Amino acid sequence: MTTTTCNYKRVYVWELPVRIFHWITAFSIVILVITGFIIADPPAINANVEATNSYWFGYIRAIHLITAVVLVASSVFRLYWSIVGNQFANWKNFIPYTKKGIQNIIHVLKVDILLMGDRDHDLRNISIGHNYLAAFSYFLMGLLFILQVSTGFALMADTSSWWLPKMFSWVVPLFGGDILVRYIHHFSTWIFMAFAVIHIYLVLFHDYVEARGEASAMISGFKFVRLERFRVIKEKFEEIKGKIVAVESDEEH
Amino acid sequence: MKKTLKKEDTYYENIIKKGYSRRDFMKFATVMTAFMGYESSMVSQVVNALETKKRIPVIWEHFQECTGCSESFIRSDHPLVADLILDTISLDYTDTLMAASGHNAEEAKQESMKENYGKYILIVEGAIPTKNEGYCTIAGRSAVEVLKESAAGAAAILAFGSCSSWGGVQAAHPNPTGSVPVDAIIKNKPIIRVPGCPPISEVMAGVVVHYATFGTLPDLDSMNRPKQFYGKRVHDSCYRRPNFDAGLFAETYDSEEAKKGYCLYKAGCRGPVTYNACGTMEWNNGVSFPIKSGYPCIGCSENNFWDNGPFTERLTNVPGMGIEATADKVGKIVLGTAVAGAAVHAVATNIAKRKEIRDAEKRGEQNEQNIKA
Known part of the structure; x- marks a missing residue:
């Protein structure tokens, strides 16, 4: 093992729409967090100006709201892509409802999170797209995003004449007032930030330990997959006489 | 105040009998139309209603409260508004203002409720304690019992003040008396929330007049507050709002910037999360309101406002996580x-x-x- 090198194939994992969605999300979250904290606790700039001559805080809020709408639109598109996109973009990856999914989560918890040794070395345990734990964490963040969007639009609803924020006007009575709604909106931001830290760290972790292009995959779309892994899949698919994953190589790496 | 006026009188007849001129009446109708948020073309309709409609009997119950709402109410800036409430709408029973006392008062209430069953307005001031009836017993009966009895024949219930609307100060943590708002006990009646600690007198009067003139409940928002008074945040009608958009903030309410009229957002102003008419109607004959006087809004008309302290800070405490644990x-x-x-x-x-x-x-x-x- 130590002396033989492994052969890898380049697999197109993240299609362009998925990558665009990812980076829109990433930049939006950065913008939303920054503008959000400015809105929550604006710096007191006591310049000797009249209110008529300045509107910077209004613009900050405008940026916050526009970015939120962009992120919502991009998320709606991503939901659509989870139906029409490739196997790694499919919504089924994100909810571990199968035995395989739960086993994979246990494997990831053991090997990647608790750093226990991998005795079996079963290649199928190495995920090509998301591992099931990561995907499930995105699902949970999606739920938190829904909470964030509903509380945000609910706060906007009363001063907006647009149907989109109006759709969320039921949220305020649900929580009993703007104060608590605002509070939830504010606190959730911290969870997004904590998630970003963990997410970025684990990308770097996988790239460092496995060196399969985990980080660059979100730029190029490609990941490197061990040749043996294809055989495993091929055999499995041949057994059920289904379609065969393309292994014909037009590129060598 | 018992039986000095016939109950069959219309509002107009009653006002004229009281010695006001028609001109006063027209002024009053115009003022009330404006209070209710209608355009001037509606004045004639309000006049017509007041001229022809029979006065609506009102029962006003006081439970756990400070009488601040009543105090605010009788200080309506227009003299006729105060008269309207105290005499014209035929306030048949109110613990703090009626002339009758003891058994007579209770009998008068019973009589009025029986006579006007299904027609009268019930105004409730104060929260209702549920833990022990000893906390609020009126004429030997518990607050819950009294409320249920008065609510049974009411056409509509107006919850005046934050206590009867949300629970208010009484229901603030740790809520020793187990106080609840009206809608926690009465489920089968239309309940209009008129929150505030206290509510603006013209707002209270406006809601009553709306019902009196049109015979219908005003448009309510999702929290059952009349839209014409609670449709906007204090923030949205605040005269300091341009400073908010311009990012001109006072750090504390006693600073030089606060005096200059800078936004009190950073001083903990609850204007952005508080629905009330303070910014437009103001208080004491439109003299001022807290923000105009230089103090941040404490959000007194919002649910749980008392527990959402400290009032001079933007972020409130996480409930149940200790005083200092902010989000x-x-x-x-x-x-x-x-x-x-x-x-x-x-x-x-x-x-x-x-x-x-x-x-x-x-x-x-x-x-x-x-x-x-």
Whole structure:
């Protein structure tokens, strides 16, 4: 093992729409967090100006709201892509409802999170797209995003004449007032930030330990997959006489 | 105040009998139309209604309260408004203002409720204690019992003030008396919330007049507050709003900037989360309102306002997590834990996966050797 090198194939994992969605999300979250904290606790700039001559805080809020709408639109598109996109973009990856999914989560918890040794070395345990734990964490963040969007639009609803924020006007009575709604909106931001830290760290972790292009995959779309892994899949698919994953190589790496 | 006026009188007849001129009446109708948020073309309709409609009997119940709402109510800036409430709408029973007392008062109430069953308006001031009836017993009966009895024949219930609307100060943590708002006890009647600690007198009067003139409940928002008074945040009608958009903030309410009219947002102003008419109607004959007087809004008309302190700070305490645990502190702990966890994991990875990483490196080095040539 130590002396033989492994052969890898380049697999197109993240299609362009998925990558665009990812980076829109990433930049939006950065913008939303920054503008959000400015809105929550604006710096007191006591310049000797009249209110008529300045509107910077209004613009900050405008940026916050526009970015939120962009992120919502991009998320709606991503939901659509989870139906029409490739196997790694499919919504089924994100909810571990199968035995395989739960086993994979246990494997990831053991090997990647608790750093226990991998005795079996079963290649199928190495995920090509998301591992099931990561995907499930995105699902949970999606739920938190829904909470964030509903509380945000609910706060906007009363001063907006647009149907989109109006759709969320039921949220305020649900929580009993703007104060608590605002509070939830504010606190959730911290969870997004904590998630970003963990997410970025684990990308770097996988790239460092496995060196399969985990980080660059979100730029190029490609990941490197061990040749043996294809055989495993091929055999499995041949057994059920289904379609065969393309292994014909037009590129060598 | 008992039976000095016939109940069959219309509002107009009653007002004229009281010695006001028609001109006064017209002024009053115009003022009330404006209060209710209607345009001037509606004045004639209000006049017509007041001229023809029979007066509506009102029962006003006081439970756990400070009488601040009543105090605010009788200070309506227009003299006719006060008269309207105290005499014209035929306030048949109110603990603090009626002339009758003892058994007579209770009998008068019973009589009025029987006579006007299904027609009268019930105004409730104060929260209702549920833990022990000893906390609020009126004429030997518990508040819950009294409320249920008065509500049974009411056409509509107006919850005046934050206590009867949300629970208010009485229901603030730890709520020793188990106080609840009206809608926690009465489920089968239309309940209009007129929150505030206290509500603006013209707002209270406006709601009553709306029902009296049109015979219908005003348009309500999702929290059952009349839209014409609670449709906007204090923030949205605040005269300091341009300073908010311009990012001109006073750090504290006693600062030089606050005097200049800078926004009190950073001083903890609850205007952005409070629905009320303070910014437009103002108080004491439109003289001022808290923000205009230089103090941040404390959000007195919002649910749980008392527990959402401290009033002069933007962020409120996390409920049940101690006085000092604000959302940002908890958030920093969450974020700090994530960062620390990642750092520890990174170190642990280099130890636990040492062999794996080294093996891969060796294979890579071998490849590197082979690539020379």
